[in-house]
Amino acid sequence: MELKEVIERFKAHQKKMRAYWHALGLLSYDSRTTAPKGSSKGLGPTLEVLSEASYKLSVDEGFVADIDTLMAHKEELDDLTRREAEHLYKEISRMRKIPMEEYVAYEVVRNESETVWHQAKAENNYALFEPYLDKVIDYERRFARYYAPDKPVYDTLLDNYEEGMTTQVLDGYFAQVREKLVPLIHKVAASPVNIREDFTTRSFPIWKQRMVSDYLMDVLTIDKSYCAIGETEHPFTTEFSKYDVRITTNYKETSMASNIFSVIHEGGHALYELNMGEDLTGSVLAGGTSMGIHESQSRFFENYIGRSREFVNYIFPKLQEVFPEQLGDVSAEEFYLAVNKSAPSLIRTEADELTYSLHILIRYELEKQIISGELTAKDLPAAWNKLYEEYLGVCPPDDSQGVLQDVHWSSGGFGYFPSYSIGSAYGAQMLAQMERELDVWGLVAKGNLAPIVGWLTERIYRYGSARKPAEVLDNCVHAPFDPRYYLDYLEKKYTEIYQL
């Protein structure tokens, strides 16, 4: 038997798999950005046919046999091929546990559910969405049990997004977050410091905001030859290859900052994908290694860079140039303070850095109860509102601003939310290391982000999924995960802003 032949066939099969991911990914991206609203009627049959074909490829007998062969000859493989084989072996062991009809049926349900969620949110009609959410929850639990019958279901779901993550670890993490941040948030609330806000809700025409998005992509060193920006309800990033990355944003006429930090956040995701190693092209390992590491990058750029005084000072003259009437009477420092104002609020994506992790804590608590069966879709709005009242002291006036605000659950993304908070903590730890090696703030003050992106590319981006999350973090900070950097950062920043 020729190992070389097996490897060639194995690589060609990956190319085929990626072709279907590309087509399915584009159908999904398009349906959330460009497609006319009613087009989902025609989308179902196409998703059904292509996801069936994609599933068949991933469990193809010849392919599985090739993977077994490669696993039996691990020591003879180059590093990338070995990691591809290991990765696929794990995936396939899972995939084969799901009956194909259920897999295909769930793809259709997810698509319908997400479409209905868009409508339900727009019309503030949770009842419309409720039966779809119940179906999605049922599928997620069922699939998790297929995957790992002996493991707690929620741990299986967490592992989907962050390999090795467990409820036990997260319970500990969130306890620490709660202990440090809740008193800090109380001190901020009691601070007499008044942050000027009158200009933040002025009218910022959307066609001008589009110019700001373009400018920010340039500052972030995003090459627009390989990255386009689209518009959607709930911004996200998707990639079909390192040559084709799509970020999205949601323009609101009376909230310019919302778009700015959406673009920077999604831009952080995009930088990860755009700076993938060339050697990963066509490999199943092209693409970020985990949701947590991905979020560490989006939050690194959104918060640590984007909301820094240095960055705001750098971009503010451009903002004034685009919006002379709206920002002519505002100083860079006032703008800096406004985009860092902290106050408990209703909408996760618009929450400030300080209160953000409490939004995640709420979702974390609810997800555990949904998955354990303590809560069903019917109970969710009340439970949601109760926790917002309890942790943040605010109560959603309607479900669109409450339980319907996020897209994630509609397509089954249970276990995803915690990665946002973990990502922030990873990012702070990475920043501390970067500060030891680079004049980070001198660079940011000059709008010169290339060396920063280069530093991250060397340590994180170029490896794609060929390194596991813990390896990536270690490669970057030469130490195990430590949330202290995150909590210290927040304490220092908000103590200064609110003169505590």
Place this chain on the structure above:
Amino acid sequence: MELKEVIERFKAHQKKMRAYWHALGLLSYDSRTTAPKGSSKGLGPTLEVLSEASYKLSVDEGFVADIDTLMAHKEELDDLTRREAEHLYKEISRMRKIPMEEYVAYEVVRNESETVWHQAKAENNYALFEPYLDKVIDYERRFARYYAPDKPVYDTLLDNYEEGMTTQVLDGYFAQVREKLVPLIHKVAASPVNIREDFTTRSFPIWKQRMVSDYLMDVLTIDKSYCAIGETEHPFTTEFSKYDVRITTNYKETSMASNIFSVIHEGGHALYELNMGEDLTGSVLAGGTSMGIHESQSRFFENYIGRSREFVNYIFPKLQEVFPEQLGDVSAEEFYLAVNKSAPSLIRTEADELTYSLHILIRYELEKQIISGELTAKDLPAAWNKLYEEYLGVCPPDDSQGVLQDVHWSSGGFGYFPSYSIGSAYGAQMLAQMERELDVWGLVAKGNLAPIVGWLTERIYRYGSARKPAEVLDNCVHAPFDPRYYLDYLEKKYTEIYQL
């Protein structure tokens, strides 16, 4: 043998085929509108994999056997199933004549060629495009010979777009067009009538032009739940189902009319697809029956409706409202005359109604010579410029405004251009019949296009490809094709405008 089972399998297989068309269509649409320019690097492998799968479906042995079975039991089939079987039998007889590797390789070449054409046009660099065009020409001729070894190659290509069309028919048609229109164009050129034009090249901000596009889609009765508008270099329309139609336009800051008539033209194509019969959903016969009939609809709305005095009078107040500075000193009549001004020009898509068919005549002559081998890609720019000089008395200052202006040839669309001119002639004949049955101009004057769209839906749209072009025309006008309506219409209109 159960015929019912065969029919079910036959319908399910069509659904599968449509799924691949949908994905491939979206990949193509996206690459021409939303995708970042450099993304074509990652597109090739995906197109290769999916078009191979699509090709395999269309020549699948079981499917072909089912078609044979259905053809042997034609009299037992319902009308739609019989027409599907006949249509596919013809297609498959052709498809099977092309070796699969060549089919797949050509899909990749077409994609590359079109991408390079975009770049060549932008950079006015014909040399960049030339080798790709030669390859495309070679494939087109080769495939036509595979299809019909005993038929003139150009006739085979014409038949791709308009079933039954021949060089002989077109030679006669264009002779008649030339004979009637050339003297008329000369008389117009000699007319002392001066049409005011100063306002047409004022600055019309693109974000405001987007509002006009939206408004026009509404006037055309286009349901935006099922039809979206994108932006591209050379506008086109594509459809994935009657629930998902995409039109495109190309905004130019100093030419508002260019966008208006693009939207109306593509809107005409869209109306055909949006008003397809519900019974055709999922069938290979969903979609317009021929390029000529499709163009009859785009040109019907663009010219006969869109450039009528009644329509201009109806939309002009809205245009003034959007562009008060640019159009405040202009009357509706001045606007009507400006959008109907006739003068020989360089760009086909911006040509007026009267000179338009001469642009097609030039392409028709060149295509015949390219396909016969008298001309190669290398000779084309000089030959193009010579004919423009000869027929229209204008000479392109560069290839971007000459031979590089149209996308069609870059992806192998030889034989397509004549359908534009034939479409205009069909449309005029349809209009004459509609005028006998409806108060067309009274309706247009009120901006009430629904009865007009309804009339066309009844006679044309709902049948999709379940009726052949000649049947559709006959169903509409109860007479054979007659170009006299087209030529009479032009003579009457331009005699009035230019006071001949």
